[in-house]
Amino acid sequence: xxxxxxxxxxxxxxxxxAGLPEGRYLSTKALAEFHGLPKEYLSKAxxxxxxxxxxxxxxxxxxxxxxxxxxxxxxxLDIVEAVEGKSRTFICNDIRANNPCRPAGFxxxxxCAIARIMWEADEAWREKLRSVKLSDLVETLSKDIPRDxxxxxxxxxxxxxx
Amino acid sequence: xxxxxxxxxxxxxxxxxAGLPEGRYLSTKALAEFHGLPKEYLSKAxxxxxxxxxxxxxxxxxxxxxxxxxxxxxxxLDIVEAVEGKSRTFICNDIRANNPCRPAGFxxxxxCAIARIMWEADEAWREKLRSVKLSDLVETLSKDIPRDxxxxxxxxxxxxxx
DNA sequence: GCACCACTACTCGGATAATAACTGTCCGAGTGTTGTTGG
DNA sequence: CCAACAACACTCGGACAGTTATTATCCGAGTAGTGGTGC
Numbered sequence: 001x002x003x004x005x006x007x008x009x010x011x012x013x014x015x016x017x018a019g020l021p022e023g024r025y026l027s028t029k030a031l032a033e034f035h036g037l038p039k040e041y042l043s044k045a046x047x048x049x050x051x052x053x054x055x056x057x058x059x060x061x062x063x064x065x066x067x068x069x070x071x072x073x074x075x076x077l078d079i080v081e082a083v084e085g086k087s088r089t090f091i092c093n094d095i096r097a098n099n100p101c102r103p104a105g106f107x108x109x110x111x112c113a114i115a116r117i118m119w120e121a122d123e124a125w126r127e128k129l130r131s132v133k134l135s136d137l138v139e140t141l142s143k144d145i146p147r148d149x150x151x152x153x154x155x156x157x158x159x160x161x162x
Numbered sequence: 163x164x165x166x167x168x169x170x171x172x173x174x175x176x177x178x179x180a181g182l183p184e185g186r187y188l189s190t191k192a193l194a195e196f197h198g199l200p201k202e203y204l205s206k207a208x209x210x211x212x213x214x215x216x217x218x219x220x221x222x223x224x225x226x227x228x229x230x231x232x233x234x235x236x237x238x239l240d241i242v243e244a245v246e247g248k249s250r251t252f253i254c255n256d257i258r259a260n261n262p263c264r265p266a267g268f269x270x271x272x273x274c275a276i277a278r279i280m281w282e283a284d285e286a287w288r289e290k291l292r293s294v295k296l297s298d299l300v301e302t303l304s305k306d307i308p309r310d311x312x313x314x315x316x317x318x319x320x321x322x323x324x
Numbered sequence: 325g326c327a328c329c330a331c332t333a334c335t336c337g338g339a340t341a342a343t344a345a346c347t348g349t350c351c352g353a354g355t356g357t358t359g360t361t362g363g
Numbered sequence: 364c365c366a367a368c369a370a371c372a373c374t375c376g377g378a379c380a381g382t383t384a385t386t387a388t389c390c391g392a393g394t395a396g397t398g399g400t401g402c
Binding site: 001002003004005007008009011012015033034035036037076084087089090091092093095096097098099100101102103106110113114117118120121122124125127128129132137140141144149152153156 | 163164165166167169170171173174177195196197198199238246249251252253254255257258259260261262263264265268272275276279280282283284286287289290291294299302303306311314315318
Binding site for chain 4: 164187189190191205206208209212219220221222223224225226227324
């Protein structure tokens, strides 16, 4: 069970979009080139973000994507769920219902104890992702990345932002 | 990204094995019949437990599986990792390395900031699973399941335990 | 010189194939039981 | 009656197909910019 690589791509793209000046858009082509990714497929990840309402889009020559909210209002969980879906990772098939000892009309109430525990772990994962905002990531990146590279990357993006 | 159903099966099977008297074994056939699962495939999940050293096996007519440790010494994480593998759910392909603005010989140090955050969430998930012991599950189940069903199931298992 | 208009080029979005992972099935190697035979 | 032995039946373990999800690709609908044209 691995998260799809789309999640990684979407997070990186959001980090870039967070640095975009107000009102400007960045195209899939530019994002794909910057990260060395297949343009056509990256597009699908961005579609996910768009459908979830996390980014706005515009068509035409200067079109592309931009964040729909401030980076402080966007959590990792928002982005991950937009791409990966909101369903739980553990699916309970209720196999306890197959117990041959069960009386005929017997009907268990409430979710299986095993499912409850697995779902709690799921929720812990989500809670962690919910606690990290996109603005936190940008702040961390600004410390990690050498000033020169940070600046030149910013200009590279600006040159291509419509 | 869903956990494989094998994880669910393994957890249920361990819950049953936890109630097995000392020194007795329960076969894949019995476990499969009890849960209404394909015997051949369930076998693969139990193989995972066996290879991880969580259960002991014996061959022959009265053979099968039994827990290798006390239920209080077995965590959910042990079982989940035995079936699902220990690798992280988020895989960092280090796409930041493709940044066209990077100097030629430049080499990033340390893992990507995005990967660090995703791995922390992973760890939160693992920590939750690590905190729940198999004995805890058995305790919960003994409260959830009606006494009659609990007892008849126990006898059903005992009849088939070698 | 300026406003209008048609065209172009570029964008996103959904529909369509290739690949990998999960699910399900089969058969062989090995072992404990059991029935038989001899003492 | 008891012990040794051989055949057997049942077990686990790894090797082999079928189905679903992920990855990758393509093409069409739509729009903002651009150049030309008429006033």
